Amino acid sequence: MVSPEDFQKMALEFPETEELPHFEKTSFRVNKKIFATLDLTHLQASLKLSIAEQDIFSLGQAGVIYPVPNKWGKQGWTIVVLRKIDKTLLRAVLTSAYCQVAPARLSKGITRP
Template sequence: MVKEETCRELALSFPETNEAPHFEKPSFRVAKKIFATLNLKENRICVKLSEIDQDVFSAFDKDVIHPVPNKWGKMGWTLVDLGKVRKDMLADILTMAYCEVAPKRLADLVNKPDNSNDI
C-alpha cells in the first residue's frame, strides 16, 4: 500500500516536475504535460504509459494495474490501485510515465544506464 504523501513525493522527485490541479484532482506535469493524476477519493493514480509499458505492467496483476477502460486506455492511460501496489513498483511506473511525456533531455537524466559494473 502506498499513501498519498508517498505517491506525491515520488511523482515530484523527477526533474522539473510540478503539481497543478486538473479539474478536481492533483496532476503531476513536466513541460506542461501531465504524466499522472491522483484520485484521492478512489485511492488510485492514473499514469500515461507507452503501449508496451502498459502491457508489461498490466500483466503483473489486473487488480492492481490496468488500462483505463475506454479510448483513453488505448492511448496509454493506466490506473494503479494505491491500496495494492508496492512502493518500488509505483516508483518504476511513475518513472516510465514521466519519461513517456518528458522532453528527451529530462528523460535521459532519469533513464541513465547503470554503469556501476564498469571497471
C-alpha cells in the first residue's frame, strides 16, 4: 500500500515538478503539463503513459493498474489504486509518466523502467 503522502513525495522528487489543484484533484506537472493526478476521495492516481507502457504496466495487474475507462484511457491515462500497489512498482509507473511529458532536457538523465 502507498499512502497519498508517499505518492505526493514520490511525484515531487522529479525535477521541476509542481503541485497544483486540478478540479477536485491534485495535479503534478512539469513544464505546465500534467503527468499525474491524485484523487484523495478514491485513493487512486491517474498517470499519463504511452499506450505501450499502459499495456505493459496493466498486464498482470488487474485491479491495481488499468486504463481509465473512457476516451482518456485510449490516450494513455491510467489508473493506479494506491491501496493495492507497492512502492517499487509505483515509482516505475511514475517515472514513465514523468518522462512521457517532461522536456528532454529534464528526462534525459532519468532511467526509465
